[in-house]
Amino acid sequence: MKEAIVYPGSFDPITKGHVDIIKRAAGLTDKLIIGVLNNSAKKCWFTPEERKAMIEQSLGEEVKNVEVKIFNGLLVDFMAENNVKVILRGLRTISDYEYELQLAIGNSTLSRKTVETVFIPASQEYAHLSSSMVREVAINNGLLDMFVSSEIIPQIQHRVAQFKD
Numbered sequence: 001m002k003e004a005i006v007y008p009g010s011f012d013p014i015t016k017g018h019v020d021i022i023k024r025a026a027g028l029t030d031k032l033i034i035g036v037l038n039n040s041a042k043k044c045w046f047t048p049e050e051r052k053a054m055i056e057q058s059l060g061e062e063v064k065n066v067e068v069k070i071f072n073g074l075l076v077d078f079m080a081e082n083n084v085k086v087i088l089r090g091l092r093t094i095s096d097y098e099y100e101l102q103l104a105i106g107n108s109t110l111s112r113k114t115v116e117t118v119f120i121p122a123s124q125e126y127a128h129l130s131s132s133m134v135r136e137v138a139i140n141n142g143l144l145d146m147f148v149s150s151e152i153i154p155q156i157q158h159r160v161a162q163f164k165d
């Protein structure tokens with residue numbers, strides 16, 4: 001049995017960069033849990049339930065050992081509830097690294113060193129890609145098919161239309 005992994009994030013919305021990390025990580029473990037953060041302090045375009053559904057639609061039937069769960073509160077508590085010791089994060093840039101290092105140290109301390117954070121570097125073609133960039137392109141009616149799975153484009157466009165109402 002390989003160590004289970006939790007990949008936490010906002011996924012507002014899930015991008016092809018996230019999907020790439022998920023597929024690569026799914027090959028390394030028997031069980032990958034995607035933790036969708038329900039953070040009331042962060043203003044998201046999509047509800048946690050919408051973000052969860054969009055992740056499932058983007059992944060399709062291809063990846064079998066992945067489960068998507070919504071969580072509130074501290075990541076270390078979610079880790080303990082699921083009995084998982086490995087946090088996965090993606091790294092795109094040096095600025096990601098500085099932010100991620102702080103989070104990793106914080107989570108290590110909060111868990112009394114029972115959880116470890118591991119990183120997978122972004123693939124070259126997605127190293128520029130973020131959910132905020134997708135939202136920016138969407139609000140300006142730009143092409144989204146390079147950045148997100150085609151299954152979720154209608155939902156993103158629908159949200160933009162609601163904003164413009």
Ligand code: ADP
Pocket residue numbers: 008009010011012015016017018021088089090091092096121122123126127128129130131
């Ligand atoms: P958060 O708000 O927790 O940073 P995100 O959904 O923005 O949530 O990102 C979740 C994780 O995925 C982070 O570790 C982030 O660095 C990583 N990530 C985001 N976009 C990409 C990408 N294009 N390639 C690789 N990793 C990425």
